[in-house]
Amino acid sequence: MQGRWKDSIHLIRPAAVFLAGLLLFLVVRAYIVPPTFGQYGHYRGAVLDEVRARPVKYAGQETCAGCHVEETEVKGKGKHATVACEACHGPAARHADDPGSMRPMKPEGTALCAGCHEMDTAKPKWFRQVNTKEHMPGMKCTECHAAHSPALH
Amino acid sequence: MDATRRQILKGAGLLLILGARANPDAAPEAAGAAAEGAYNPHEHLWGMTIDIEKCIGCGNCVRACAQENDVPEEYFRTWIERYEIEGGDLEHPKVSSPDGGKHGFPPSSETTTKQFFVPKLCNHCQESPCVQVCPVGATFDSPDGVVLVDESYCLGCRYCVQACPYGCRYIHPKKMTVDKCTLCYHRITKGLTTACCEACPTQARVLADLKNPADPVHVFLRENKVQVLKPHMATRSKVYYRALDGAVR
Numbered sequence: 001m002q003g004r005w006k007d008s009i010h011l012i013r014p015a016a017v018f019l020a021g022l023l024l025f026l027v028v029r030a031y032i033v034p035p036t037f038g039q040y041g042h043y044r045g046a047v048l049d050e051v052r053a054r055p056v057k058y059a060g061q062e063t064c065a066g067c068h069v070e071e072t073e074v075k076g077k078g079k080h081a082t083v084a085c086e087a088c089h090g091p092a093a094r095h096a097d098d099p100g101s102m103r104p105m106k107p108e109g110t111a112l113c114a115g116c117h118e119m120d121t122a123k124p125k126w127f128r129q130v131n132t133k134e135h136m137p138g139m140k141c142t143e144c145h146a147a148h149s150p151a152l153h
Numbered sequence: 154m155d156a157t158r159r160q161i162l163k164g165a166g167l168l169l170i171l172g173a174r175a176n177p178d179a180a181p182e183a184a185g186a187a188a189e190g191a192y193n194p195h196e197h198l199w200g201m202t203i204d205i206e207k208c209i210g211c212g213n214c215v216r217a218c219a220q221e222n223d224v225p226e227e228y229f230r231t232w233i234e235r236y237e238i239e240g241g242d243l244e245h246p247k248v249s250s251p252d253g254g255k256h257g258f259p260p261s262s263e264t265t266t267k268q269f270f271v272p273k274l275c276n277h278c279q280e281s282p283c284v285q286v287c288p289v290g291a292t293f294d295s296p297d298g299v300v301l302v303d304e305s306y307c308l309g310c311r312y313c314v315q316a317c318p319y320g321c322r323y324i325h326p327k328k329m330t331v332d333k334c335t336l337c338y339h340r341i342t343k344g345l346t347t348a349c350c351e352a353c354p355t356q357a358r359v360l361a362d363l364k365n366p367a368d369p370v371h372v373f374l375r376e377n378k379v380q381v382l383k384p385h386m387a388t389r390s391k392v393y394y395r396a397l398d399g400a401v402r
Contacts, residue, residue, distance in 0.1 A: 040194070043293035047303040048194060054339040057221045058351045083354040087213055091220050091348075116211045116354060120260040122235055122268035123209045127355070 058086050059096035067099075071148055078149025079128075088112060088147070113141040192342045194296040198363040199336055200391030201350070202373050203272055205398070207357035210235060210270035215255040217352030218274075221337060228323045229253040230334040231274035231349050238267045238400050246400040271401050272358055274349070275300060275321040275334035276382060276390035283313035283322060292331065298363070298391060299338050304330045318386045336360075363391065 039045025064085040065072040075081060086092055089104040110132075119131040136144070144152055210233055218224060218231045233254030237247040247266075251258065254270070261268065281300050284292050291306035292313055307330035314322045314331060325332040337347035345351070346360045361370035373379075373395070380397040381390035394401075 037290075040296050041293055043290045044303050044306065047293075047301060048295055048338075051301055051335055051338045052192075052342050054222075056340055056343070056345065058217060058340075058345075058348050060340075060345045060351060080354075082356050084351050086217075087352045087354050091217070115213075115257055116209055118257075118260050119262070120210070120258065121263055121266075122237075122258070122261060122270055124206050124269075126206075127209050 056093050057091040059091075059093040061085060063096045064092070074146075075148045078146075078151060080148060080150060109142040109147060110140050113145075113147075194342075196364060197297040198391075199298050199341060200277060200361045200363055200370070200393065201274070201336070201347075201358055202361050202370055202379075202393045202395065203358045205269055205271060205357075205394060205396040207355040208233070208270040208272055209355055209357075210254060210258050211354065212254045212257045213352040213354060214272060214349035214358060215253050217348040218334075219255070221340075221348035222335070224332075225326055227252075228326070228332070229255075230321075230332070231272065233258075234271045234273060236267075236269055236271060236398065236400060237261075237263075238398070239265075243398075243400040246402075248402075267398075269398065271394075271397075272349075273319065273321070273382075274392065275336070276319055276388065276392040277334075277336055279389035279391065280387060282316040282318060282386070282388060286312040286316040288312065295338070297342075299336045299341075300333070301335055301338060302331055302333060304328060307331050318383050318388065361391075361393075 034044050034046065036045035037043070040048075061084040068085070071085075075083070075085075086104070088107050090107075092102075092104040094102045095104050114132050117127075117129055119129040123129055141147075212233060214231055215229065215233060218229075222230060224230050231253075232250055234248050234250045235254070235258050237249075239245075249258070254272075258270075277298060277300050279294070279298065281292075281294060284294055284300060287293075288310065289306050289308055291303045291308070293301060293303070295301055309324055309329045309331065311324060311331070314324065322331050322333045324330070337345070337349075340347060341360060350356075350358050350360045359369070359373075361373075362368045363370060370393075374393060377395045379393040379395055381388075381393060382397075382401065383390075
């Protein structure tokens with residue numbers, strides 16, 4: 001036995017060094033590579049939860065409709081049925097979480113209306129447009145049209 | 154010599170055991186995610202449909218995106234382009250996008266050209282060039298088909314910015330890491346729609362879950378002629394445009 005191994009020390013020594021190196025690599029790797037790396041693919045799986053944890057600012061139409069029943073009903077019957085509350089009133093998640101803490105913006109009518117309805121060649125033909133310089137100049141849109149259901153009242 | 158080697162091996166073995174113990178958070182983290190239970194990324198495949206014939210170029214989507222995601226001024230995760238085409242000259246459309254269309258467009262009464270708006274955003278490709286070039290695994294396709302960025306891994310090398318054929322990425326001026334549309338991942342995984350779709354007054358853009366058989370996207374894709382941007386790039390984009398003109402790049 002002793003005879004067979006006596007000349008192999010020059011092999012065992014580099015083998016031991018290699019093994020030690022391998023172990024060191026595994027140890028360092030275990031410390032450096034985050035635990036969720038590779039959970040779904042070549043990236044840190046925990047990122048999905050990190051991105052999900054970002055704050056929501058637009059509460060969403062359903063949330064608005066949950067409390068503001070009357071406005072939702074009026075809007076739902078009119079031409080603005082597809083327009084979400086927050087499209088005009090701005091992000092309102094803070095208001096939804098705690099109504100007292102913040103009031104959604106009450107937009108200034110005429111400028112907001114023109115933002116969508118100003119006449120423009122590039123807008124699709126089916127979309128109702130007016131030239132605000134010619135269409136009742138000097139009057140506010142809301143004098144004739146209710147914002148939530150804009151047919152003439 | 155023998156003793157030394159044994160000591161080294163023993164030490165290394167001990168370190169390995171300690172190393173294994175250094176990651177005890179791995180198991181509880183996974184358990185926590187499972188316990189939450191509500192959202193399983195493998196059950197969804199997110200995309201979007203955009204109907205050019207419904208877009209009025211109001212800029213609501215651009216503003217909503219900026220507010221929801223704190224997009225820095227003069228950078229855009231979504232933007233609107235106005236195309237102007239003279240006759241059949243599809244190769245030379247006039248394209249404008251003042252401030253990304255954030256505050257709408259100066260109205261035009263020009264009637265001799267064809268004009269329309271094209272909203273753009275990350276196409277959340279299934280064969281994303283940006284993901285393929287990332288050297289550090291900072292950008293990736295999530296299991297539910299959203300291209301996301303791990304800010305803590307991003308080196309800011311800009312390979313992906315150059316690789317994206319749609320120009321959807323930028324380096325965040327403060328973080329100095331890459332930033333892009335997340336398809337409002339923090340919203341869609343909670344049952345909400347994206348901020349841009351929420352704010353779109355004409356429903357020109359609609360979030361789509363391609364794995365949900367009840368999602369109206371399937372009817373949309375079946376009943377309309379749809380196209381993706383730059384199909385020749387073979388990116389397998391999941392943003393489907395209806396009534397997309399051949400001049401759009």
